[in-house]
Amino acid sequence: MMNDADQSTHILVVDDTFYNLEILSDFLEQTGFLVTIAESGVMALAQVQRLIPDLILLDIVMPDLDGFEVCRRLKASHTTQDIPVIFMTALDNTENIVKGFDLGAVDYIVKPLQLKEVLARLETHLAIQHLRKNLELQNERLREQNLRQQRVQELLKESRERYRLLADNSTDIISTQTPDGIYRYVSPACESLLGYKIEEMIGHAATKFIHPQDLEIFEETRARLSDHQSVSPAVYRACCQDGTYIWLETTNRLISDPGTGRAIEIVSVSRNVTERVQAEEALRRSEERYALVALSASDGLWDWNLETNRIYYSSRWMAMLGYGDDMIGDSPTEWFSRVHPEDWEYFQMDLIACLEGRSSTFRNEHRILHRDGTYRWVVSQGRAARDKSQQAYRMAGSQTDITQRKLTEAQLMYRAFHDTLTGLPNRTLFRERLERAIEQMAEDRFFQFAVLFLDLDRFKIINDSLGHTVGDKLLVAIARRLKTHLRAQDMIARLGGDEFAILLNGIQDVDEAIGIADRIQAEMSKPFSLAEHRLLTTTSIGIALGSINYEWPEDILRDADMAMYQAKARGRARHEIFKIDLRTQLEERWQMESDLRYAIERAQFQLYYQPILSVANDRIVAVEALLRWEHPQHGLIDPEVFIPLAEEIGMISSVGGWVLQTACTQMVEWHAAGNESLRLSVNVSPFQLQQPPAADPSSARPITALLPELVRTVLAETSLPPQSLELEITESMAMLNQEFSLAILQALSEMGVQIAVDDFGLGSALDFLRCFPIDTLKIDQYFVKEMTGASNDQAFITAIIAMAHSLGLKVVAEGVETQSQLELLQNQDCDEWQGFLFSPPLSSVDLTTLLQSG
Numbered sequence: 109m110m111n112d113a114d115q116s117t118h119i120l121v122v123d124d125t126f127y128n129l130e131i132l133s134d135f136l137e138q139t140g141f142l143v144t145i146a147e148s149g150v151m152a153l154a155q156v157q158r159l160i161p162d163l164i165l166l167d168i169v170m171p172d173l174d175g176f177e178v179c180r181r182l183k184a185s186h187t188t189q190d191i192p193v194i195f196m197t198a199l200d201n202t203e204n205i206v207k208g209f210d211l212g213a214v215d216y217i218v219k220p221l222q223l224k225e226v227l228a229r230l231e232t233h234l235a236i237q238h239l240r241k242n243l244e245l246q247n248e249r250l251r252e253q254n255l256r257q258q259r260v261q262e263l264l265k266e267s268r269e270r271y272r273l274l275a276d277n278s279t280d281i282i283s284t285q286t287p288d289g290i291y292r293y294v295s296p297a298c299e300s301l302l303g304y305k306i307e308e309m310i311g312h313a314a315t316k317f318i319h320p321q322d323l324e325i326f327e328e329t330r331a332r333l334s335d336h337q338s339v340s341p342a343v344y345r346a347c348c349q350d351g352t353y354i355w356l357e358t359t360n361r362l363i364s365d366p367g368t369g370r371a372i373e374i375v376s377v378s379r380n381v382t383e384r385v386q387a388e389e390a391l392r393r394s395e396e397r398y399a400l401v402a403l404s405a406s407d408g409l410w411d412w413n414l415e416t417n418r419i420y421y422s423s424r425w426m427a428m429l430g431y432g433d434d435m436i437g438d439s440p441t442e443w444f445s446r447v448h449p450e451d452w453e454y455f456q457m458d459l460i461a462c463l464e465g466r467s468s469t470f471r472n473e474h475r476i477l478h479r480d481g482t483y484r485w486v487v488s489q490g491r492a493a494r495d496k497s498q499q500a501y502r503m504a505g506s507q508t509d510i511t512q513r514k515l516t517e518a519q520l521m522y523r524a525f526h527d528t529l530t531g532l533p534n535r536t537l538f539r540e541r542l543e544r545a546i547e548q549m550a551e552d553r554f555f556q557f558a559v560l561f562l563d564l565d566r567f568k569i570i571n572d573s574l575g576h577t578v579g580d581k582l583l584v585a586i587a588r589r590l591k592t593h594l595r596a597q598d599m600i601a602r603l604g605g606d607e608f609a610i611l612l613n614g615i616q617d618v619d620e621a622i623g624i625a626d627r628i629q630a631e632m633s634k635p636f637s638l639a640e641h642r643l644l645t646t647t648s649i650g651i652a653l654g655s656i657n658y659e660w661p662e663d664i665l666r667d668a669d670m671a672m673y674q675a676k677a678r679g680r681a682r683h684e685i686f687k688i689d690l691r692t693q694l695e696e697r698w699q700m701e702s703d704l705r706y707a708i709e710r711a712q713f714q715l716y717y718q719p720i721l722s723v724a725n726d727r728i729v730a731v732e733a734l735l736r737w738e739h740p741q742h743g744l745i746d747p748e749v750f751i752p753l754a755e756e757i758g759m760i761s762s763v764g765g766w767v768l769q770t771a772c773t774q775m776v777e778w779h780a781a782g783n784e785s786l787r788l789s790v791n792v793s794p795f796q797l798q799q800p801p802a803a804d805p806s807s808a809r810p811i812t813a814l815l816p817e818l819v820r821t822v823l824a825e826t827s828l829p830p831q832s833l834e835l836e837i838t839e840s841m842a843m844l845n846q847e848f849s850l851a852i853l854q855a856l857s858e859m860g861v862q863i864a865v866d867d868f869g870l871g872s873a874l875d876f877l878r879c880f881p882i883d884t885l886k887i888d889q890y891f892v893k894e895m896t897g898a899s900n901d902q903a904f905i906t907a908i909i910a911m912a913h914s915l916g917l918k919v920v921a922e923g924v925e926t927q928s929q930l931e932l933l934q935n936q937d938c939d940e941w942q943g944f945l946f947s948p949p950l951s952s953v954d955l956t957t958l959l960q961s962g
Contacts, residue, residue, distance in 0.1 A: 117234060118142045120161040122152040122178070123196065124170045128221070132165065135223045141230075149173025153181060156188055163234060165217075165226070168197040168204065176211055183212040192233045196221060202659065218666065220698050228604035232524070232536045239520045246513055253407065254489070257506055281356070281378040287371040289314045289330070301380050303349030314376075319345035319353055333362040333374065343381060355385040407506040410490070412440065414463075414501050419443065428486070428509050430479030448475035448483055455488075462492055463500050470505065485514040527602040529580055530587035538601035538609055542661035545613060549654050558621035560610040561650040561668035562590075562628070565680040567606040569794060570643060573848040581638045582645070593631055594624075609665065618653050618685065625649045625683040633681070646681035648672055653685070673697065676756070677749075701757055703739065704750055708766055712738050715770055716949035719958070720789065720920060720942040723934050728959065730787035730834070732942065733771040734949045735763070751793065760793045765818055772826040772833065774952050779832070783959055789834040789864060794841040797852060816855040823859070830860030834884065838866050839876050850880060857881035864920070868908065877915060885912045889923020889943070896928050906936050913937070 119141045123129050126147065133143045144161065146152035149170050156164075164182070168175035175195055182188045195208045195216040208216055214233050217226055281302075282295040294309045302309075302317070309317070318326050322344035329342040342360070345353040358378040364371050408425025412418075418438040426436045429446065436442050447455050451474035462470035470490045475483040490505020525537035533541070545557045564586070571579035583606065590600050590608065599611040610628075612621055632647040650671025658664045671686040677697065678684065707713055713735060720730035737745045754760045768790055775788040796815050823830055835856060841849075853863055864884035865876075877885075887908060895901040905921075912919045921933050924943030933941055950958065 116142065117163075118144065118159065118161040119230065120144050120146065120152065120155055120164045122146045122149070122164065122170075122175070123167040124148055125167075128167075128196075128219075132221065132223070132226065135226075136230075139227060149175070149178040152178055156182065156191070160187065161191060162237065163192045163194065163230060165194050165196055165230075166213075168195055168208070176207060179208070179211045179213055192237055194229060194233065205660070218662070220702075222669075224603070224605045224607060228535045231604075232534065235520075235524045239524055242520060243517070250487070250508075253506075253508070257407070281376075281380075283309075283314075283376050283378070285314055285374045285376065287362075287374065289374070292373065301348075301354060302346060308349075317347045319347060321345075329358075329360060330374070333360055343385065346378070354380055355382040357381040357384075407508045409504070409506050410443070410488075411504040412490075412502065414503060425507055428484070428507065429476065443476075446477040448477070451475055462490070463503065465492075465494070465498060465500075470503070473510065484509055485511045530584050530602050532587050532591075532608075533599060533601040535601065535603045535609075538599065538603070538611065539661045539665075541599050541611055542664065545611060545654060546658055546661065546664075549656060556615050556617065557654040558612045558615055558618065559652045559654075559664050559668040560612065560621065560625055560628070560683075561652070561665070561672040562608040562610065563648050563672050563676065564606040564632075565646040565648055565676070566794060567645065570645065574641060578638060578641060578643075582636060582643060585636050585638060586632070586645075589631055590628065593627060609668070618651070621651050621653065622683070622685070625651060629681065629683065648675040648680050649683035650675060651683055651685045667691075677752070680752075697753070700742075700745075700750070701753055704737075704753060704757070704759060707737060707739075708762060710740075712740070713763070713766065714738055714951070715767065715774070716951055717771075717774075717955045718942050718949040719947050719955070720787075720940050721946055722940055723930075723938050726946075729785070729940060730789055731775075731955065732789040732836075732949075733767060733791075735767055736949075755793060755795050760795045761814065764793055764796045765822075768818065768822050769826070772822050772828045775832060776826050776828050778956070778959060779828075781956070781959070786959075787832055787834055787862075788828070789836055791836045791866065792841075794838075797837060797841055797849060815852055816859070819856060819861060820859060823861075831862065834862040834864050836864045836866040836886065839868070846879070853881050857883075866922075877911075877917070882917060884918045884920060886920045886922050887938075892921050892923050892929055892933075892943075893925070895932060896926070902932065902936075905933075905938075909936050909938055 117140075119136055121129055121132050121136070121143060122145075123132070124147055129145045129147065133145050136143045144155055144159065146155050150172050152164070152166070153173070155161075166175045166178060170178075173181075175197070179193050179195075182191060182193065189212070192214045193212065195213050196219060197204065197208075197216060198219040205216060214236075215229055217229060280295070281297045282293075283291055283298075284293040285291050290313055291310050294306050296306065298304055298306065298309060304317075315323060315326065325342055325344050341357045343355060343357045346356045347353055356378040358376050361375045362371055363373050363375060408428045409420075409422040410425055411420040413420075417440060419440050419442070420438060421436055421442070423433050426433065429436075444452075451472075455472045455474045458467070458472040459470055461467040468491070470492070471487065472489075473485065473487045476486050478484050486507050487510050488505065488507045490503055492500035493502040493504075494500050525534060525540075526532065527534045542559065545555075549555050549557065567579070567582075570582060583602070587600070587602065587608070590610070594600060594610065595612075597613045599613070601609050601611075603609050610624075612624060615621055629647055629649065632645065636643045636645070650668045650673070652664045652668035652671060654664065667686040667690075670690050671684045674690055675682050675684040684690075714737075716734045716736055717731040718734060719728045720732060721727060722729045735747055735751070737747070737750050739745050751760070751763075754763050771788055771790055775786065778786055792815070796818075819833070819835070822828075823833065837853075857863060862883040863881060864886055865882055866886045867888040868885045885908065887905060891901050891905055895905050909919050918939045920940040920942065921929075921938050922942055924930055924933065924941045924945045926945060929943075930941060930945060947958070
């Protein structure tokens with residue numbers, strides 16, 4: 109089930125049927141998606157150009173541009189070709205499916221749509237799309253890292269080239285100065301180097317042309333001069349005529365008078381070393397950068413001298429494996445011996461391909477042994493340097509730890525194929541395994557398999573009444589219980605919501621599949637204890653047996669799903685085997701579902717009323733409102749058929765509200781006509797009793813239920829006294845969630861509304877009568893029918909009546925058809941009765957006439 113869809117995930121729904129658009133878009137928006145709709149192919153293409161969606165649900169049959177043409181145009185455009193497209197179609201033949209996939213669609217969904225299936229497929233393909241984008245991002249990051257490494261190598265090469273150019277660009281300035289540093293002679297090189305003319309320098313102190321920051325170096329060198337002794341060259345900056353500076357390397361020598369020893373002059377030879385100084389500075393910075401890269405980069409660097417067969421491993425390379433700087437030598441064995449044996453073959457192939465020149469680069473992902481005994485995933489990449497004969501003499505590169513990326517990829521892959529709540533395989537993985545089973549059956553005529561499609565009965569009641577947290581815990585407990593009762597070769601998956609599927613591999617025949625289904629249903633009927641809740645649920649199962657006629661996994665899943673719906677239609681908590689005629693039956697059922705949605709608007713529902721009489725005087729004391737559906741084509745439809753269907757499709761609240769409003773309005777009219785004591789009895793659906801309203805945003809639990817609010821509103825609008833209304837429930841209905849049911853019934857009882865227990869006697873428990881605010885017991889017609897022939901049933905009814913009277917409860921017998929049944933009820937002091945002995949259910953007009961007759 110989907111809990112938190114990403115609001116930024118944008119879905120485009122394209123369908124020329126507005127009803128389909130409305131239902132599907134409402135569902136997806138409630139689930140949490142951002143939805144855009146388009147009613148035609150032309151509109152869809154326009155919407156896509158305006159806002160690129162994350163996924164497109166595309167109808168095939170449309171009047172202007174069909175889905176195939178829309179898909180073709182999308183895939184032909186560079187901006188839209190990567191958008192996943194899922195076809196929605198009633199054309200489920202193989203040719204159309206293949207055509208859709210050929211055009212670039214990622215999936216298709218067969219109409220009429222199953223909203224849970226749509227959600228499951230959306231989640232699957234969005235997860236796959238997310239995985240692909242993550243992988244693309246990882247690859248882009250790797251490319252950026254490669255570019256950075258290449259730039260480092262280029263900078264190192266540039267610094268070395270500048271250093272080699274120093275010798276080719278140096279010149280000398282020769283000068284003589286007085287002992288106190290006044291220029292007497294300056295060679296012509298000063299003009300080309302400093303820009304000064306010779307006469308501009310002669311007669312001026314040498315310090316005038318020295319950079320102020322370098323005067324200390326200059327003076328210190330002069331102070332160490334002695335007769336005819338050279339001093340180590342001094343390097344300083346000299347001022348140029350244009351205001352710039354150049355670096356000079358100057359060697360000074362002091363010349364003295366041989367006779368007196370008095371200093372005569374200083375001879376200097378200055379060489380322009382600007383480029384050398386700049387090159388040395390650049391080299392220093394380059395070496396600093398290289399050292400910083402080697403120390404701080406996340407990559408480990410390696411440099412393999414093929415001529416000496418020694419490898420330099422950076423500190424980071426060694427630390428990546430858990431070693432310090434002096435703990436690994438420079439042998440290639442230090443690296444190669446640590447490569448995982450299973451990865452060695454491909455590692456060696458990639459390395460040799462680069463060394464031999466068959467590949468311009470070396471790149472390999474492999475596991476490498478860490479010092480702690482575990483393996484880490486790394487990617488190693490590099491390039492070879494070659495001589496004139498194209499023989500590799502050196503190879504250098506980097507090693508990057510990608511263990512976390514591998515773990516992330518594995519997690520994403522797991523999430524793409526598993527349900528996040530239960531950990532079970534999801535629909536995608538189940539489909540793959542089912543496809544293998546189909547292929548195996550085609551190859552092995554003795555192989556047989558079956559698919560079980562499971563759906564929890566009335567799970568929505570538990571989910572709505574106790575909250576999604578409890579519902580999720582129940583699903584996890586169910587998944588755990590199912591896994592423990594399957595064979596090793598079988599596979600269970602959660603398809604979405606409360607739907608599960610089981611693949612039974614290698615069974616003997618359909619009887620074995622039925623046996624497994626029986627065991628599953630027996631296990632699922634046992635109570636689940638979840639913290640403070642003790643929950644009961646049952647399971648409806650559809651079984652589809654493998655056949656060579658199945659070519660696609662979706663076909664057998666569809667048939668198993670159909671069989672499951674048949675099981676629900678026949679009363680739930682059972683299993684059904686798929687038969688070919690079931691498709692026709694379910695198509696009729698789906699048509700009925702469509703008709704049911706419009707039955708209220710088209711005034712096809714009617715209420716009939718069956719009189720309830722006093723056993724003491726045979727006067728009408730109450731009427732039970734009974735719903736009928738007058739279908740325009742199929743005539744009168746049994747409530748046992750359409751009420752469960754209304755519950756399944758979420759219409760029972762609307763139908764129940766209409767019944768209560770209509771019946772109360774009619775009862776007010778009968779009261780006004782002189783029947784003030786007449787009581788109205790209305791049946792309540794389990795979904796009405798258990799369904800909460802929207803939860804308070806500040807609380808995970810609902811505040812109150814919808815039913816008391818509905819009853820309070822209808823009573824206020826119709827002015828019917830609360831004591832004139834009796835609501836009928838069943839014991840099993842209330843026991844689905846005792847805590848929640850008790851709160852609802854107490855709220856109704858406090859209003860003054862009476863509560864009757866219908867079908868009493870079928871699995872009843874005394875605790876139920878003791879704990880719940882009950883006013884009336886209605887004895888099931890089965891016991892009434894049998895009591896004239898079986899003494900045990902007579903005794904049972906006698907006990908029920910006596911117990912009810914001791915608790916202050918009224919007793920009504922249902923289904924009274926003979927005079928002898930009525931006489932027995934009179935002898936046993938039953939309070940009221942109803943049945944065909946007096947009257948079948950009547951229209952409001954006929955019952956009005958009956959009441960007027962007295």
